[in-house]
Amino acid sequence: MCYAIPGKVIAVTNNIATVDYFGELRRAHVMDGIAQIGDYVYAQGGIVVEKISAADAIPVLEIWREQFFELKKVDARLSSTSTKGNNTIASLIAKAENGGNLNRNDMLAILSAENRTNLEMIYTAANRTRRNRLDNACCVHGIIEFSNHCLNDCLYCGIRAGNKVLKRYRMSSEEIIDAADHAIKLGFRSLVLQSGEDQYYTDAMLAAIVKEIHERHGVLLFVSIGERSKECYRKLYESGAYGALIRFETSNKNIYERMRPGKKLQARLNLIRWLKEIGFILATGFLISLPGQTQDDIINDILLTKSLKPDMYSFGPLIPHLQTPLATIEKPNLSYILKVIALSRLVDPDAKILATTALETLGPDAGAAGLLAGANSLMIDATPSKYRKLYDLYPGKTGTDESVEAMAEKTIKLLRSLGRAPTDLGVLL
Numbered sequence: 001m002c003y004a005i006p007g008k009v010i011a012v013t014n015n016i017a018t019v020d021y022f023g024e025l026r027r028a029h030v031m032d033g034i035a036q037i038g039d040y041v042y043a044q045g046g047i048v049v050e051k052i053s054a055a056d057a058i059p060v061l062e063i064w065r066e067q068f069f070e071l072k073k074v075d076a077r078l079s080s081t082s083t084k085g086n087n088t089i090a091s092l093i094a095k096a097e098n099g100g101n102l103n104r105n106d107m108l109a110i111l112s113a114e115n116r117t118n119l120e121m122i123y124t125a126a127n128r129t130r131r132n133r134l135d136n137a138c139c140v141h142g143i144i145e146f147s148n149h150c151l152n153d154c155l156y157c158g159i160r161a162g163n164k165v166l167k168r169y170r171m172s173s174e175e176i177i178d179a180a181d182h183a184i185k186l187g188f189r190s191l192v193l194q195s196g197e198d199q200y201y202t203d204a205m206l207a208a209i210v211k212e213i214h215e216r217h218g219v220l221l222f223v224s225i226g227e228r229s230k231e232c233y234r235k236l237y238e239s240g241a242y243g244a245l246i247r248f249e250t251s252n253k254n255i256y257e258r259m260r261p262g263k264k265l266q267a268r269l270n271l272i273r274w275l276k277e278i279g280f281i282l283a284t285g286f287l288i289s290l291p292g293q294t295q296d297d298i299i300n301d302i303l304l305t306k307s308l309k310p311d312m313y314s315f316g317p318l319i320p321h322l323q324t325p326l327a328t329i330e331k332p333n334l335s336y337i338l339k340v341i342a343l344s345r346l347v348d349p350d351a352k353i354l355a356t357t358a359l360e361t362l363g364p365d366a367g368a369a370g371l372l373a374g375a376n377s378l379m380i381d382a383t384p385s386k387y388r389k390l391y392d393l394y395p396g397k398t399g400t401d402e403s404v405e406a407m408a409e410k411t412i413k414l415l416r417s418l419g420r421a422p423t424d425l426g427v428l429l
């Protein structure tokens with residue numbers, strides 16, 4: 001499978017390319033001058049990741065030509081179902097859809113909505129907004145979880161240092177590069193390299209892994225390795241990891257400091273802001289249903305995420321893990337998470353919002369429900385299966401027994417059924 005559509009570069013100004021996908025124009029950064037007018041390229045996350053020859057691109061485009069327009073029709077049908085109402089929720093939705101700013105009270109009303117009709121109204125409005133702003137583009141990211149060692153002791157996390165029951169693993173540099181090769185062969189064009197905070201991997205080791213993958217493949221590489229030094233991140237960027245996935249976890253300082261012993265929210269936010277400043281494609285967000293977290297906190301979380309101007313929102317439910325101090329807390333409802341997705345979309349209409357793997361544990365159709373409530377990206381676990389179960393952040397991870405191929409096939413089927421296409425998510429022109 002190759003679930004990516006090549007586009008044709010029709011203009012380049014100041015290293016920004018205009019990429020044409022069957023008449024749909026999107027913007028993408030050209031790094032290292034790899035593409036010029038007339039070139040066929042793959043773009044991911046608003047970055048041109050690979051130039052391909054016309055001989056390679058044209059047959060792929062032929063396969064996509066018909067499907068491309070069919071998918072748009074499916075998406076248009078699914079996102080035109082408008083549930084009407086004439087209550088407060090309906091008027092707030094109208095306000096958001098007409099370009100108005102939702103204030104905190106408006107946001108609170110949406111987060112507190114309960115009955116079925118109101119919920120449907122909120123989800124469908126967010127889905128319409130997603131389509132109006134970003135069309136049916138969808139990005140599928142693969143994640144390779146390369147080490148479950150972690151020096152932190154976060155109360156919510158299954159791989160916390162204090163979990164003495166968990167069998168620990170570290171993938172060697174060769175294993176990580178092989179896993180990336182495999183994922184890219186399967187068609188992934190965006191990969192996240194994630195681990196616990198593990199100093200075993202020196203800056204030089206990480207940089208060498210990134211450099212090797214970057215040199216071998218046209219792929220957008222994210223690192224998700226927690227609070228490493230600025231020098232480390234700078235080296236990784238220079239080696240070709242242009243993306244960083246790092247959540248701030250919660251905007252509530254007290255909760256943050258309780259949940260992450262010895263850690264400071266301000267330090268995390270400083271790092272996140274700096275990563276964005278130096279040019280990283282930033283994915284960030286928060287956990288939902290931390291103990292003591294209120295709806296006001298969630299509103300702050302959404303507003304903080306928006307203010308960080310991330311290239312991707314990544315937030316999800318906290319799933320209680322038995323070997324953590326939060327073993328007995330309650331899992332959030334799927335409908336609550338969907339409301340947070342929808343509200344984020346209404347508050348930040350152009351956002352790229354990930355339907356996370358933790359969300360998918362909330363039900364067999366939770367990923368699809370997320371995509372129909374305003375999300376537009378998915379993450380698939382591309383960790384070698386012998387390690388996958390050991391990357392035990394939370395229980396019930398979907399697909400822990402399946403091959404990456406099988407999960408990717410399933411995801412493609414799902415995206416087709418929802419009318420989503422793998423054009424790049426870059427800004428529509």
Ligand code: 5AD
Nearest residue numbers: 156157158247317318319358393394
């Ligand atoms: N449930 C859901 N998400 C979790 N994470 C850590 N533990 C859990 C859990 N129990 C998330 C954190 C972290 C990311 C890598 O995984 O938000 O940033």
